Amino acid sequence: MQIITIVGKASGREQKLEVSEVDHTQNLLFWLRDRGITIASSCDGDGVCKRCNIQHGWLTCQMTVGEFLIQEPSGRVEVGYL
Ligand code: FES
Incomplete structure (x- = not known):
């Protein structure tokens, strides 16, 4: 079982x-x-607005969970609000 850790950029919450x-x-x-x-x-999720970005400008709507974990093996997702 893998873990994805969501981290709020402003709050530091996980x-x-x-x-x-x-x-x-x-x-x-x-x-x-x-x-x-x-x-x-x-x-x-159409890939047009670019608002769904996380670290490195990656668009969450343009990748699968598996593709994300290959790019970011730590499983860390940085979001604006948490
Ligand atoms: S670019 Fe609009 S939701 Fe991803």
Whole structure:
């Protein structure tokens, strides 16, 4: 079982989420939202608004959970609000 750690940039708060094998194919934006993490978006995942970004300017709507974990093996997700 892998862990993704959500870190609020302003608050420094952390929340840990368990990642199962099945989760790897899920879109990161919607996977986070389904777990109550607020991610900004005005295009609802079309890749246009660029508001769903996390560290390095990565767009959560344009990657799966598995792709994110390859790019960021620590599993750390930095969000504006937590
Ligand atoms: S939700 Fe708009 S670019 Fe990702």
